[in-house]
Amino acid sequence: QVQLVESGGGSVQAGGSLRLSCAASGKTYSRMCMSWFRQAPGKERETVAYINYDGTTGYADSVKGRFTISKDNAKVTMYLQMNSLQPEDTAIYYCAAAQQSAPWYNPLPSDFKYWGQGAQVTVSS
Numbered sequence: 001q002v003q004l005v006e007s008g009g010g011s012v013q014a015g016g017s018l019r020l021s022c023a024a025s026g027k028t029y030s031r032m033c034m035s036w037f038r039q040a041p042g043k044e045r046e047t048v049a050y051i052n053y054d055g056t057t058g059y060a061d062s063v064k065g066r067f068t069i070s071k072d073n074a075k076v077t078m079y080l081q082m083n084s085l086q087p088e089d090t091a092i093y094y095c096a097a098a099q100q101s102a103p104w105y106n107p108l109p110s111d112f113k114y115w116g117q118g119a120q121v122t123v124s125s
Contacts, residue, residue, distance in 0.1 A: 002026045002114040004095050009119030012085055016123070020080040022095030022116055029053075029099040034071060034078040037109055038091035038121075045109050048093065049080060052103035062088075085123045092118040 008020040022034065035050035049059045049069040057069050068081040078095060096112035104111065 002028055002032075002097050004097060004114055004116035006093070006095050006116040006119040009093065009121050011122040011124065014086055014123055014125050016085050017081070017083045018085065018121060019082065020093055020095075020119055020121075022078040022080075024076040024078075024097055024114075028076050028097075031100050032097055033100045033104050033107060033112075034095065034097045035107060035112060036069065036078075036080045037094045037096060038089075039094070040091040043091075045094070047106070047108075050104070050107055051078065053100060054103050056103050058106060082121070085121075087123050087125045089121060090123050091121060093121050094118045 002024055003026045005023050012018055031053040033052050036048040037045050038048050039045040047060055051057045051069050051071050066084045071078045095116040097114045098112040
């Protein structure tokens with residue numbers, strides 16, 4: 001089992017920045033994809049960004065150029081630096097992880113076995 005613990009959510013005004021962290025523990029894998037998803041009230045869960053075990057990344061079009069995903073392999077911790085935040089970024093942000101044998105392209109929520117508890121991000125105008 002992999003346990004994921006998120007931190008760093010909060011409230012910020014439009015144009016501000018936040019950094020989310022997701023620390024993995026337990027039986028982690030050397031080849032693991034980690035991803036950030038978000039879900040706003042009344043909307044489906046959507047991909048924000050993901051990072052494969054080889055360091056390749058992908059982003060939703062809505063966050064490209066504003067958000068940066070990264071990972072510290074030694075700490076098995078993933079980060080999401082969010083800049084130029086907008087009210088439409090308001091959501092609960094979830095981190096997820098899954099073992100993989102090869103890099104993924106645009107993975108879906110159903111591809112991930114392990115999930116964090118979620119972190120609220122609120123952006124006011």
